[in-house]
Amino acid sequence: MERISRDTVALFTELKKELTELDLGENEKLRFTYCEIGQLLTHGFSVSLTTSDNNFLRVKNWNTKFYREGFENGFFNLDRLAINEKKIKLTDSEFLDLQKLINKELNKNKIDGIVLDGLFCQLTVGNKTLEWNMNKEMNKNLSELILLIRKKASVQQRL
Template identity: 30%
Template sequence: MERFSNRIEALMSEAKIEIENFALKNGENIIAYLSELPSMSGFPYKIILVENSEGIVYSRFRQWDTEYDFTRWDNGIFNLDRLRIITEENILSKTESALLKEHLSQLEKIQLPENINEENVIILDSSLWKFGFILKNKNIDYTWKAATEDINLFSPILDLMREKYLDRI
């Protein structure tokens, strides 16, 4: 039986679950991820970088097509089991993979900030951003609405992740 709701919170919760739903194949490991969950309108998405057992790095993308779904559900009743999710996969070039691994190795050598969420600002309406990556000895996860200047430490990785999907996000 399909699930329906007239609550936007239930719809957003289901969309978050759907964009997080990456099926990894045997021997694949997530290297990094980036997600954006807009608070009002927009297209929630998540990008992951995955390395397989042969050392090939893939970029995978999942996004909820809100424009399509909201035109289907103009009466305010949402089908939680039929969200339209856009998916895409790209193989990183050897150059891109090498740059990614170089940036990650540089991050292993420095003291990373505990938090990159700027808490001294007032945000009335903003996206919730999540970014994480795997280092040899630890997993790093950040969440923010307004980032501190420390986000610049991660710009090369963030740019690499977003570059392939700029026409979608």
């Protein structure tokens, strides 16, 4: 039986899970995963790099157009999130740029204020996970890395 819900928190949780989980091979390890979801559920995608796929980014993109058209009555099918997957080839130079940025100090800036809408962003590198809601929270290194990831994955920044 499929899971149908009106709960947007349940939808957000399932979307985050499906975007960030990867089937890894026996000796394969994750280098990084970046996930971005609009707080108002306007978009969602993730970009990952693994140890066995140095030349490819794995991109998962939530098809929100399909989802809004099929479930406009406010009920969500948590088992059919319409997530498209693709691999994007990296040049040797792009891979080296990513590697350099991943090895730099990636932190969040402390900011004052409240974000009423915005982004849910999560970057996992090794055992370190950072989460933030707006671009101003990223330090320079983190900002450069995320901009490179978004650009290469052809995902336009929504805010």
